[in-house]
Amino acid sequence: MSTRKGGGSKAAGSSSGSGPGKGAGSIRRQGGVRHMNVRLKTATGRTSSSQRWLERQLNDPYVAAAKRDGWRSRAAFKLIEIDDKHHVLKPGQRVVDLGAAPGGWSQVAAKRTKSEEGKGQVVAIDYLEFDPIAGVEIVHQDFMDNSAPARLKALLRDGGADVVLSDMAAPTTGHASTDHLRIMALAEAALAFAVEVLQPGGAFLCKVFQGGSEHQLLTELKQRFKIVRHVKPPASRSDSAELYVLATGFKG
Numbered sequence: 001m002s003t004r005k006g007g008g009s010k011a012a013g014s015s016s017g018s019g020p021g022k023g024a025g026s027i028r029r030q031g032g033v034r035h036m037n038v039r040l041k042t043a044t045g046r047t048s049s050s051q052r053w054l055e056r057q058l059n060d061p062y063v064a065a066a067k068r069d070g071w072r073s074r075a076a077f078k079l080i081e082i083d084d085k086h087h088v089l090k091p092g093q094r095v096v097d098l099g100a101a102p103g104g105w106s107q108v109a110a111k112r113t114k115s116e117e118g119k120g121q122v123v124a125i126d127y128l129e130f131d132p133i134a135g136v137e138i139v140h141q142d143f144m145d146n147s148a149p150a151r152l153k154a155l156l157r158d159g160g161a162d163v164v165l166s167d168m169a170a171p172t173t174g175h176a177s178t179d180h181l182r183i184m185a186l187a188e189a190a191l192a193f194a195v196e197v198l199q200p201g202g203a204f205l206c207k208v209f210q211g212g213s214e215h216q217l218l219t220e221l222k223q224r225f226k227i228v229r230h231v232k233p234p235a236s237r238s239d240s241a242e243l244y245v246l247a248t249g250f251k252g
């Protein structure tokens, strides 16, 4: 495990660009969605699911826009769209990004808090290594390790945060209820950490899955935050069960 502002790279999808070329804005404002229809010939050795994945990537306007604008991942647009609508990120804030690789959300957070300019602070964690990002302190560790929360807290200025983001997701097994339980365990750990570090008025944005045992999480969120809402940004694929919970106004 390591904490660094520099270092190696390894998360899938990571681009080598040092930062997005254009200011953060929705994909529509940044040149529009260009629908493509690339079809691939079946290659020897490629399974039909990897063929489908590749075709979807090649035809995905968000993938193209992320590449064009220097975002590390298409996921960056999910945070951009949520933040454009709900105004979570502000200059000078301290932000923790849980499950950050390859770094799209951290890039957005660094831009919007101005941590790149030394105003805010972004601390990111993932067990996958990824390329350094200006204004982001990266912890390379499993967030579920007992020592990880304290390590993040020690890095935060004054030990607190204004926003906790979690896009953590374990690799899917294909077994819906197992995947759901795993993502909910990550969400619950993220919430426990958020409750420990957030300042009054702080915000928590966390990936969850639609359906099933979210009741306990929602009950706790409603006790701890003034406003709790589910958000599904346009960049989150409509055929995916992925959903985000956005809780604002931490009661402290």
Ligand SMILES: C[S@@+](CC[C@H](N)C(=O)[O-])C[C@H]1O[C@@H](n2cnc3c(N)ncnc32)[C@H](O)[C@@H]1O
Pocket: 011, 072, 073, 075, 076, 098, 099, 100, 101, 102, 103, 104, 105, 106, 125, 126, 127, 128, 141, 142, 143, 144, 167, 168, 169, 170, 186
């Ligand atoms: C959907 S990706 C995050 C994408 C990221 N928000 C972006 O914009 O580039 C989910 C990430 O969560 C990470 N992750 C899952 N479980 C984790 C854990 N227990 N500790 C740290 N990272 C974890 C995975 O390694 C993966 O990189």
